[in-house]
Every structure is written in C-alpha cells, then in structure tokens.
Amino acid sequence: MSFHEMICEAENANEVLFVCSDDSCGRRVVVGKSRPRLTVIDRGDFSARHVGSLGGISIEGVDVS
Numbered sequence: 815m816s817f818h819e820m821i822c823e824a825e826n827a828n829e830v831l832f833v834c835s836d837d838s839c840g841r842r843v844v845v846g847k848s849r850p851r852l853t854v855i856d857r858g859d860f861s862a863r864h865v866g867s868l869g870g871i872s873i874e875g876v877d878v879s
C-alpha cells in the first residue's frame with residue numbers, strides 16, 4: 815500500500831482544504847476545524863493511504879470515505 819501526503823491548500827475560519835501532493839492522484843478533502851468532519855471532493859486514488867496534519871488537526875484516516 816502506498817502512502818500519500820495531504821497538504822493544506824486553503825483554509826477559512828471553519829474548514830481546511832487538503833489536496834494530495836501526488837499529482838497523479840488529485841484527492842481533495844475538506845476537513846472541519848471545530849469538530850471532526852470530512853467531506854470528500856475528489857476521491858483520487860483511494861487505494862493509497864492518505865495522511866496529513868495542520869496545526870493539531872490530524873487527518874490521518876482520510877482514506878475513509
């Protein structure tokens with residue numbers, strides 16, 4: 815199983831947009847800040863495990879859609 819790293823591309827007061835750093839994947843998710851909530855925008859390569867974090871917001875497990 816391959817690992818992809820999610821990086822923060824944009825954020826506002828309530829949500830953070832993460833995109834996969836792998837160009838061939840293109841996974842994008844929005845993670846809520848105040849409470850754990852995950853919205854998948856683009857599924858990308860769902861066979862890979864996606865991990866990432868931003869300032870205490872862990873999105874390990876974002877492969878769960």
Ligand SMILES: [Zn+2]
Nearest residue numbers: 818834839841
């Ligand atoms: Zn990916």
